[in-house]
Amino acid sequence: METSPFSSFYNINNISSSALEERRKLLESIRREAAAGGSLRKFAFGNTTTPTFQTIYALAQCTPDISEQKCSECLTGAFGVFGKYFYGSEGGLVDQPSCFFRFEVYPFYDPTTVTQLPSPPPITPPIHSPPPSTNTTNTSQGSKSSKSRTVIIIVVPIIASLVLVMFMGICLRVRKAKKKLRSNLIPGQDADEIGSAESLQFNFDTIRIATDDFSEANKLGQGGFGSVYKGRFFNGEEIAVKRLSVNSGQGDLEFKNEVLLVAKLQHRNLVRLLGFCLEGVERLLIYEFVPNASLDHIIFDPIKRAQLDWDRRYKIIVGITRGLIYLHEDSRLRIIHRDLKASNILIDEEMTPKISDFGMAKLFGVDQTQGNTSRIVGTYGYMAPEYAMHGHFSVKSDVYSFGVLVLEIVSGQKNNSFRHGENMEDLLSYAWKCWKEGTASNLIDPALTNGSRNEIMRCIHIGLLCVQENIADRLTMNAIVLMLNSYSVTLPVPSQPAFFRDSNVGSDMTLGWKNSSEVITTESDRSKSSSIKAHDVSLITEVYPR
Structure with missing residues (x-):
């Protein structure tokens, strides 16, 4: 069985939604019938009437040299092509080396002929040259036959040439359209990558x-x-x-x-x-489709977060780390995400984290380590200070966001949602004060009733090392993986986090539940580099289960 190369064509008009199920049943029926054919032919056709009294005609066949199972598989694959590219069309066909199917809303075949196997060619008797004749009628007929032959000899090559020219024109037009799409879609990429896209x-x-x-x-x-x-x-x-x-x-x-x-x-x-x-x-x-929603809909929910014991939270932290290492080090180009946050971490059915939403990402060359921009985009609370105020970004900008995310996963709280009476403080300020006073355990989510306390405290330590104000002091993702996997690695003492705000709130402060995260963007210049205006510009800022 061969399924490539294949060609497909479709009608630009759309079929009614009520007819889709009837058409699906018809295609499945002729697929089974064609596959069950014998060694001489594997072929079936039929029609059905939709609830809107529209008739759909369909035909399917396989080459008779393949088995029933292979024929069924080939047609199923062809149906998949049609389902991907023109599922809603009134008509279409997919032609593969080993199978073919077509459907239309009009009869495109003659049922009286397709039901019959082709007859063998007749036996042609020997050809004898007739004797010369003086009959004028025969001479006239011969003259007309000669003229017809001459016309055919002249016209057929002309028509063939015209068809060839038209075909070449169509090919050039398609090539030009593809070239335009390539230049518009992904400029600067090589032909193989463009074709793949x-x-x-x-x-x-x-x-x-x-x-x-x-x-x-x-x-x-x-x-x-x-x-x-x-x-x-x-x-x-x-x-x-x-x-x-x-x-x-x-x-x-x-x-x-x-x-x-x-x-x-x-x-x-x-x-x-x-x-x-x-x-x-x-x-x-x-x-x-990722069924368990995004991390923020689980970790910040007072009921759902109980589903995340420490083993699962640790698995999520390690998974995010591996995803960032791939972006920063192992992919073909270095990629800075620039909007790493809980709502952009999707969780699949096995609780594996998947980093999403690359609409704000920046692509670097392999040897490039940092960049500048006047267009600041991201989410307040996750943004590194050098990026938020001056537009400077690097892999360490993502490390900063990762550190905030780790502290959120450990505490089960949003980065700026702490309230105690009249006072309010952000996550980094609270974490830093607890660390200085030796009460970092106060940061741990009360819902975490099991798990290694040493492992949890080590993650708090790593989170604080990621959000240090000095860019050079922040960890790399490779160092983070090593620290997560090996307790023999000594962790340095963290320095004060960036954006630390002094407060008279003590470390015995309780953790509140208030969502005050903001997505921000700004067009800044040197004189306004610290001005930030609140806007909701994330490609997907609120994601429900998907």
Whole structure:
């Protein structure tokens, strides 16, 4: 059995949603019938009437040399191609070396002929030259036959030439369109990478049908750049679709950036990009569906956080560490995430963390270690001070965010949600005071009734080493992995965290529950480098289970 290369074509009109199930049943029926064919042919056709009284016709066949099972597998794969690219179309076909199927809303075959095996060619009698004749009628007929032969000899090459020219024109036009898409989508990439990215492009109608026309029932969350929807493909595969806002001024930029980055990233601790869609004003990103929501919907919920014992929290910390090492060191290019936070850590069914949302990420060359920007984007409380105030970012900016995230996982509290009477203090200030006074255990989430206290305290220590004000003093992700895996490594004494605010609140302060995290962005210059304005601009700032 061979499934490649394959070609596919589809009708640009869409079928009604009520007809989809009837068509699916028809295709499954002819698939089974074709696969069950004998050694002379594996072929089936049929039609069905939809609830809207529309008739759908379909035909499927395999080469007779393959087995019934292989025929079934081949047609199932062809159905998968159609489900990915033109599921909602009125008609379409997929042609593979070992199988073929087509469906339309009009009869495209003659049932009286397709049911019959082709007849063997007739036996041709020997050809004898007729004797010369003086009959004028025969002479006239011969003359006409000669003229017809001459016309055919002249016309056929002309038509063939025209067809060839038209075919070459179409090929050039398609190549030009692909070149334009390549330059617009991922400039500066080589041809192989561009072709790989193009192969991820989905048909818009396929995604529209998979999400039930982006219905509210399938909506998972709303962010500054758009909404996220749950969807299901024809083959049952679940997906999460990020639909960028049409009126989002930054949408196209973030969209192209995320496609450029995520399409090349493959790691178990990074969310997997399945594809994208560019059609008109629509910008869609299609991701794997992660069922257990984002970390913030678990760790900051007073009831759900009880599900996370220390072993699971430690597994999440280690997983995030490995994902960041891949971004910083092991991927083809060094990538700075710039928006690492609890809502951008998705949790799968095995409680494995997956870093998501690369719309604000920056791509570095292998030898590049830092950069500057006048466009500050990110979430207040997770942003390193050198980035928030001056636009300087590096791998140490992500390390800072990671340190805040570790302290949140240990405490079960948001980074700026501490309240005690009239006083309020952020997580870093509280953690630092507890550390100085030798009461760091006060930071531990009361819901953690088991687990190694030494391991928990070591994570608090590592978190404080990540958020130090001096950039050079912060750990690297490689050093963090070593410290998490080996107790023989001595941890240095941390210095005062960045953004530490002195307060008269004592270390016996209780932990409150108040959400005051803000997503911020600013266009800053040298004279306004410390001015930050609050806005909700994260690509997905609030994510529900997906």
